[in-house]
Every structure is written in C-alpha cells, then in structure tokens.
Amino acid sequence: MENTASSIPSKMKAWVYSEHGKPVDVLKLDSNYDVPQLKEDQVLIKVVAAALNPVDFKRMLGMFIHSDSPLPSVPGYDVAGVVLKVGSQVRTLKEGDEVYGNINEKGLDRPKRSGTLAEYTVAEENLLALKPKNLGFIEAAAIPLAIGTAYEGLHKTALSAGKSILVLGGAGGVGTMVIQLAKHVFGASKVAATSSSAKLELLKSLGADLAIDYTKENFEDLPEKFDVIYDAVGQSERAVKAIKEGGKVVTIEPVGELAEPAFRFILTSSGAMLGTLNPFLENGKVKPVIDPRGTFAFSQTPQAFSYLETGRVTGKIVIHPI
Numbered sequence: 001m002e003n004t005a006s007s008i009p010s011k012m013k014a015w016v017y018s019e020h021g022k023p024v025d026v027l028k029l030d031s032n033y034d035v036p037q038l039k040e041d042q043v044l045i046k047v048v049a050a051a052l053n054p055v056d057f058k059r060m061l062g063m064f065i066h067s068d069s070p071l072p073s074v075p076g077y078d079v080a081g082v083v084l085k086v087g088s089q090v091r092t093l094k095e096g097d098e099v100y101g102n103i104n105e106k107g108l109d110r111p112k113r114s115g116t117l118a119e120y121t122v123a124e125e126n127l128l129a130l131k132p133k134n135l136g137f138i139e140a141a142a143i144p145l146a147i148g149t150a151y152e153g154l155h156k157t158a159l160s161a162g163k164s165i166l167v168l169g170g171a172g173g174v175g176t177m178v179i180q181l182a183k184h185v186f187g188a189s190k191v192a193a194t195s196s197s198a199k200l201e202l203l204k205s206l207g208a209d210l211a212i213d214y215t216k217e218n219f220e221d222l223p224e225k226f227d228v229i230y231d232a233v234g235q236s237e238r239a240v241k242a243i244k245e246g247g248k249v250v251t252i253e254p255v256g257e258l259a260e261p262a263f264r265f266i267l268t269s270s271g272a273m274l275g276t277l278n279p280f281l282e283n284g285k286v287k288p289v290i291d292p293r294g295t296f297a298f299s300q301t302p303q304a305f306s307y308l309e310t311g312r313v314t315g316k317i318v319i320h321p322i
C-alpha cells in the first residue's frame, strides 16, 4: 500500500539495542517499535536505504556514554528515503520529496534515539537535501556522514588550489570522499593516499596521484612532505613528521593521543553542505563508493556490522531493502 500521511502506521520494524555490547550480541529486531513522533521542524521519512558508520558500533560498545542518548536506541545516521509527513514549521520540503542526509546534527551530542536502521525515521529539514536525480537511494544513503566529514575536515585545513595533501586511510568511507573532494572540489595539485595493496588502484581511480601501500612502506619515511594531511586512521603522531613547515594535520579519530600541531573535530551534519556539493555528485566528479560485497538486506544488519568492525570495508556498507 502506498504510504500517504493518512496511512502512516504507529508501529514499525527497527533494529534496537537496550544494552551496550557488540552489535551481533545486543542488536535485536523489533517488529512492533514505535514510529517516531514528528516535531514541528522535522519531516517523517520512509527509509529506503541506510548506511552504516563506525560511530554506530562505537556507540553500541558504550564508547560515548557520557554524551550519548539513553537506551534503548535505534542506531543509524545516514538515510535516503521519501518524505511522508512534514511538521508545521517545515518550509521547503514536502510530502513525496526524495531526500538524503545525516539525521544527527551533532554526531556525539545526544544523537536521536530513533535512528535510520528502521522503516521510518525523522530529521530536521535543515539536515536533509533533495536526493541527486542521477543517484539511486542506495548510492545516496552512502554519502551524507562521510562526505560531510571529508568536507568539514578539508575546510578546516584551508586546503586550496595548488596545495598538496596526503590522505591516511584513503579506501574507507571518509577517505574515499576526501580523495575526491581534495582533487575535484578543492583543486589540490597533488593528492597522495594510503591503503593496503589490493586497494591502490581504487585510490587512483578516485583521483589520487600517488597511492602508497602502507604494508610495504611508511609514508613518513618518504622524501615528499605535504601541505595538508587528513588522517582517518588515527596516525597523527606519524603524520606530523610528514608535513611541510606550517603544514596542517587534521584527524577524525575522536580519542587517543594528539601530536602537535594535529587537531581533531566531530562533524556537524548539514543539508546545506549536501546541497553545495550536489553539482559535483550530479556531474559524476564525486561518486559514492559502495563496498564490493554490495548491499546487505535489513535482516542481515548484525552481520553487516560485524564486517564494518573488521576495519577493512572499502567505501560504504548500505542496508537495502528495508
């Protein structure tokens, strides 16, 4: 039955955890979970596809308990779907719009208790953008948190045309976006990136001029130094040895030692930022990277998390159909 505002159910299928632990142990499928209530500035979304992020399993493990929301919780930040209902203060989105976004504005500050690994979710209008017409829901779901993190980190380093950048962790969800944005949006003159042997060609296909096999050489031992280093794997103490005088090191590893002058940040989700990047997504300059294992069915969500926890995923894991 087609969903319209009048036919929105009060209960839904959702993956829920009520205690901390490994996803495969604590995630339970609830077929009778409350559909989240709409606030005035929010829209209700029928979830078509949702992507996994490390923050999802890190929260489940209890790593951010000091700033996290109370349990039980439905995990999931990234969504692509269809607007079913809009709150009274919503100005631009309307029922039937195909949207995508990261539903948590401050990623670690009381994230929503009803996330995107469910049949329905809610988000503030300003966190969402219209799905690029050339992308399907699976591709769109893979983009928001990763591209937002990549963009914000590059912006904070003031990367600009003609500068060089080294991306540590180039094959991951964030790293694959950093390479593309650095090359095709920020106009870096030289993009280098690290990965294991099997992923070097992927890095080059995304725009890397130099792909470094970290199983064979240490980037900090290379003669070349960089204006910017974007660290997505927690190697800031090595990265600071590989920058030019006055160079910048940004890391997205939220915990652990931080070597001077490296700095870290937690992304802020923004629908406006997605809108700004839409032209690069629509002309194909920036493309989502879905892991070669393809999408995981909703029923396979715990297994998908087990794969993500290996730290070996290429690009993004997307859950579809839901």
Ligand SMILES: NC(=O)C1=CN([C@@H]2O[C@H](COP(=O)(O)OP(=O)(O)OC[C@H]3O[C@@H](n4cnc5c(N)ncnc54)[C@H](OP(=O)(O)O)[C@@H]3O)[C@@H](O)[C@H]2O)C=CC1
Pocket: 053, 054, 055, 058, 107, 145, 149, 168, 169, 170, 171, 172, 173, 174, 175, 194, 195, 196, 197, 199, 214, 232, 233, 251, 252, 253, 254, 265, 266, 267, 308, 311, 312, 313, 314, 315
């Ligand atoms: N601060 C913030 O706002 C954010 C922080 N994060 C954090 O950033 C990190 C990366 O996130 P995300 O990209 O989604 O992670 P992914 O799980 O997508 O990263 C997996 C990739 O990391 C690569 N990798 C693992 N170890 C190394 C290494 N030593 N050198 C180079 N590459 C390596 C793997 O490539 P290979 O198989 O070749 O090793 C793999 O392709 C996570 O810790 C996450 O929690 C993410 C988003 C936002």
Ligand SMILES: CC[C@H]1OC(C)=C(O)C1=O
Pocket: 053, 054, 055, 056, 058, 106, 107, 108, 145, 253, 254, 266, 267
């Ligand atoms: C959205 C929160 C951000 O912080 C960490 C540690 C991640 O993995 C994130 O995505």
